[in-house]
Amino acid sequence: MAALHFHNLTLGYDRHPAVHHLSGEVAPGALVAVIGPNGAGKSTLLRGIVGILKPLDGTIHLGGLDARDIAYLPQSAEIDRSFPISVFDFVGTGLWRGTGLFGGIGKAARDKILQAIGAVGLSGFENRPIGTLSGGQMQRVLFARVLLQHARLIVLDEPFNAIDGKTTADLLALVKRWHGEGRTVLAALHDMEMVRNHFTETLVLARGPVAWGPTAEVLTPENLLVAMRMCEAFDDRAAACAAVEIGSRAA
Numbered sequence: 001m002a003a004l005h006f007h008n009l010t011l012g013y014d015r016h017p018a019v020h021h022l023s024g025e026v027a028p029g030a031l032v033a034v035i036g037p038n039g040a041g042k043s044t045l046l047r048g049i050v051g052i053l054k055p056l057d058g059t060i061h062l063g064g065l066d067a068r069d070i071a072y073l074p075q076s077a078e079i080d081r082s083f084p085i086s087v088f089d090f091v092g093t094g095l096w097r098g099t100g101l102f103g104g105i106g107k108a109a110r111d112k113i114l115q116a117i118g119a120v121g122l123s124g125f126e127n128r129p130i131g132t133l134s135g136g137q138m139q140r141v142l143f144a145r146v147l148l149q150h151a152r153l154i155v156l157d158e159p160f161n162a163i164d165g166k167t168t169a170d171l172l173a174l175v176k177r178w179h180g181e182g183r184t185v186l187a188a189l190h191d192m193e194m195v196r197n198h199f200t201e202t203l204v205l206a207r208g209p210v211a212w213g214p215t216a217e218v219l220t221p222e223n224l225l226v227a228m229r230m231c232e233a234f235d236d237r238a239a240a241c242a243a244v245e246i247g248s249r250a251a
């Protein structure tokens with residue numbers, strides 16, 4: 001059974017579509033990059049997958065997963081860093097699935113949180129308010145929370161945005177570890193070299209699907225040009241367009 005199945009999916013805001021007519025499926029254990037120009041609908045698609053946004057039309061099937069089997073790393077700009085919470089408590093929210101919102105944290109849970117913080121190289125930062133962290137440190141904290149969730153489906157929105165080479169390498173190693181453990185990983189990305197070198201499958205999105213399949217076949221200058229033109233031509237006020245046929249992954 002597919003980990004994710006989209007059928008003629010349309011997502012948007014205030015009834016204005018931002019992702020149109022996406023059909024296809026993601027196999028369990030796939031490592032998928034979602035790419036496209038600014039405004040292509042990448043974040044919108046990820047929000048739909050994790051259930052923050054309900055489809056305007058069509059469906060998303062989660063292949064036997066429930067919402068608690070999904071870990072989501074939002075763009076860091078979406079996190080309110082003025083909220084007074086420590087690194088330890090923020091990472092600990094990854095355990096809500098097991099403890100409940102007001103459940104007590106026992107020694108085993110404390111150890112897991114400390115381990116996750118250690119695994120992203122932030123031991124010693126446990127008591128720091130998240131508002132005092134650098135961008136790269138905050139990104140490590142977000143990864144630590146995902147790590148703690150042990151989710152079968154991991155959805156990452158621009159996880160390597162605005163971080164240096166060392167932090168990128170450390171966090172990419174975690175993504176590869178999740179992939180090696182058979183988890184399904186989808187990530188919205190802008191770095192084409194990273195996609196080419198590390199992600200086996202790619203969806204090129206430009207409000208609608210442009211191409212979807214093995215990265216080596218899909219990540220071509222032609223597809224990127226089509227995506228750019230489709231996004232430039234898109235009129236936010238226009239009515240929904242007709243379904244677009246795409247390659248091998250189309251259902």
Ligand SMILES: Nc1ncnc2c1ncn2[C@@H]1O[C@H](COP(=O)(O)OP(=O)(O)OP(=O)(O)O)[C@@H](O)[C@H]1O
Binds near residue numbers: 036038041044188
């Ligand atoms: N909360 C919102 N309310 C209204 N419109 C939105 C909202 N979020 C996104 N949009 C619109 O939906 C469209 C797709 O945006 P989205 O953020 O999904 O694109 P993206 O591919 O992730 O872009 P980027 O690479 O710039 O992050 C854009 O036109 C955007 O303005």
